[in-house]
Amino acid sequence: MARTENDTWDLASSVGATATMVAAARAMASRAPDPLIDDPFAEPLVRAVGLEFFVKLVDGEVSMMESDDPNVNPLRVIDVMAVRTKFFDDFFLTSTTAGIRQAVILASGLDSRAYRLPWPLDTVVYEIDQQAVIGFKTGTLSALGANPAAEHRPVAVDLRDDWPAALRANGFDASQPTAWSAEGLLAYLPPDAQDRLFDHITALSANGSRLATEFHPDGPAAMAERQKVMADQWKQRGLDLDLSTLMYHGERTPVTDYLAAHGWRLSTQTRTEVFAAYGREMADDDATAALRNSIAITAIRD
Numbered sequence: 001m002a003r004t005e006n007d008t009w010d011l012a013s014s015v016g017a018t019a020t021m022v023a024a025a026r027a028m029a030s031r032a033p034d035p036l037i038d039d040p041f042a043e044p045l046v047r048a049v050g051l052e053f054f055v056k057l058v059d060g061e062v063s064m065m066e067s068d069d070p071n072v073n074p075l076r077v078i079d080v081m082a083v084r085t086k087f088f089d090d091f092f093l094t095s096t097t098a099g100i101r102q103a104v105i106l107a108s109g110l111d112s113r114a115y116r117l118p119w120p121l122d123t124v125v126y127e128i129d130q131q132a133v134i135g136f137k138t139g140t141l142s143a144l145g146a147n148p149a150a151e152h153r154p155v156a157v158d159l160r161d162d163w164p165a166a167l168r169a170n171g172f173d174a175s176q177p178t179a180w181s182a183e184g185l186l187a188y189l190p191p192d193a194q195d196r197l198f199d200h201i202t203a204l205s206a207n208g209s210r211l212a213t214e215f216h217p218d219g220p221a222a223m224a225e226r227q228k229v230m231a232d233q234w235k236q237r238g239l240d241l242d243l244s245t246l247m248y249h250g251e252r253t254p255v256t257d258y259l260a261a262h263g264w265r266l267s268t269q270t271r272t273e274v275f276a277a278y279g280r281e282m283a284d285d286d287a288t289a290a291l292r293n294s295i296a297i298t299a300i301r302d
Helices: 014-030 042-049 052-058 075-097 131-143 163-169 191-203 221-236 255-261 271-277
Strands: 102-106 124-129 151-156 179-182 210-215 264-270 295-301
Touching: 014 042, 014 052, 014 075, 014 131, 042 052, 042 131, 075 102, 075 179, 075 210, 075 271, 075 295, 124 131, 124 163, 131 151, 151 163, 163 191, 179 191, 191 255, 210 255, 255 264, 255 295, 264 271, 271 295
Parallel strands: 102 124, 102 179, 124 151, 179 210
Antiparallel strands: 210 295, 264 295
């Protein structure tokens, strides 16, 4: 179903289902030989959501995608998610090593970093997402007996609303440096909303704040064809989810240009370079072609 201006979702529908998809990938990556990540909460969260396709995915009963091409290995998509997760994990750990004690995870979905990363005890971790998402995740993890590894302050607010005010109302201190993440988010925002997001982050960021995000220079359209193929395959297995209809198309300001013009000092890596930094080689096949040109960005507010 295509996006609408005021659409909402839970973790089994629309944009929320993409969070469940990514959690399923993290669960599989955590079980891989020589795993880059260890997310013990991903699998139980996927099972709690209950979308049959993703439960079968983590059980190995279905594949992320099918192909007649012997050179296409669906598990390589899991590698991409593992590397991406590791990149953002390391960003937060590096930020705390630098003395930052305030973290904000935007559009957190089923992200469990507040629970699984070794945060310094005086760290405050804010998570922002819609009420249905925040409520489900925190309730499920509580029922599992999981405890946050830092002071955890979930903020139930839509990023289309006044989320800076909601963040401040939950104790956020804009005078202190912050580590921000916008992971797997930008393509689900209209181009102008992407700019507004970074405007808000910049306004809330004291000197020394850090930001991690990613940008696809080719835009969502570059991924659309492969996503439609995947959607057809998934629909045959009972999952009605077409990622191409959930993303916003149209020309965007390159994230690197926008941040540099607003006082951020940037470091960038191609996805292939991020793979190499973790001792992995990114495959060059149809399963990952649309993802190869993405840029991983870290930035410091001077």
